[in-house]
Amino acid sequence: MKRLLASSIFILLVVQYITVLAQDIVNSRQREIVITHVNVIPMDKEQVLQDQTVVVKDGKIISVSKQAKYSKGALIINAPGKYLIPGLAEMHAHVPPIDDIEPMKEVLALFAANGITTIRGMLGHPKHLELRSKIQQGEILGPHLYTTGPSFNGMSVTSPEAGAEMVRKQKAAGYDYLKLHPGLTRAKFDAIAATAKEVGIPFVGHVSFGVGVWHAIDAGYSSIDHLDGFIEGIVPGIETMNEQQTGLFGMYVASQADTARIPALTKALHDKHIWVVPTQSLAERWFAPNFTPDVFLTEPETKYMKAETVNQWAETKKNLLNNPQYNTAMAENFIRLRRKLIASCLQAGVGLLLGCDAPQVFNVPGFSTHNELQFMVRSGLTPYQALQAGTVNVARYLNKPDAGIIKAGAIADLVLIDGNPLNDISQTKKIEGVMLDGKWLSKEYIADSLQKLVK
Incomplete structure (x- = not known):
């Protein structure tokens, strides 16, 4: 009996040991x-x-x-x-732009748990440079981190000269990219782009309405994200409109787009070697009429976001639905056009990169990258082509031939x-x-x- 009891205790200890190992x-x-x-x-x-x-x-x-x-x-x-x-890459991620690293580690953990092994942070902060270093040194577990600097936008860039000086400072600080946001005038943008080329740092992100996608392409973005400016760039008479009329990412003028202009747009992107991060998950979940806050609340990943964040996202969606310019037919046409643009980029040989803008409206870090894969397939990519956007394409973009492949x-x-x-x-x-x-x-x-x- 004693021998049987001892044997049982030994087996229990072994099982406990194996369990501990499995969680390490x-x-x-x-x-x-x-x-x-x-x-x-x-x-x-x-x-x-x-x-x-x-x-x-x-x-x-x-x-x-x-x-x-x-x-x-x-x-x-x-x-x-x-x-x-x-491992998958999330090329339009957000890490909290704050002085405290602890909340950043939570976001990194969500990405890692979902098999996201590389991220590009798209709203930089000086603390992100320390975070990147700690990840590289093994002090913090997290995806390989590439980071932009603080935002270049209509408020932060007070003049062309100030924009040029910001570029030099961010290059000297060691950021990987410059993040461009809306609100830049043509003069400010040109100063930023010229200085970026001079010091050797790529610029990525949004295309300001005052700049326009055609000028942005000529200036040589490293990547244009969200398909920003694409729809406005194929709308006849866009020069007579203001930004409020066109809506976010051209949503309110999508019905006026001349789709015959798409091949010229995608050819220009291809010829200038500009990569595209569609963030279609953001568009489909934020702007599409059929995705509501109630639908989001049924998704299991909702529990990883703070209640105030979830409520803020719900209010953002409700405000959109209550906008007089918004209607179901308009929104559905907008989504269809975005899908067509993604498929056209692929057909023209434009490099596509996986990214969804998490954490952003209804996009939970890590989980939403997998949603993005599904939306890319719905846009006309095969599953293999969608996977390419998050693996070998990213390796090529980052010039890392030993990544994104087995x-x-x-x-x-x-x-x-x-x-x-x-x-x-x-x-x-x-x-x-x-x-x-x-x-x-x-x-x-x-x-x-x-x-x-x-x-």
């Missing part, structure tokens, strides 16, 4: 990590490599093969029937999912584990970390 991060720099019997979507071309063994050591993928050698002490993740994709020598940013996303893009939401810079976050660890973020 395993770093490939200390212990080899091996994923066995997994179906790999390498993203070098549209294919599935079935029943593979992926070996990770020191933050890098060592091998992808049917049979592999690895150390006896390796962590083995047996994944028959599961699929492995590269092959020997690549950075170990990986997402283990339940089903094949090439057949059903929504499978990317069914996450079984995440590898972030060679660190394994198990399904149990992810569930535990998310539980701590419930508001």
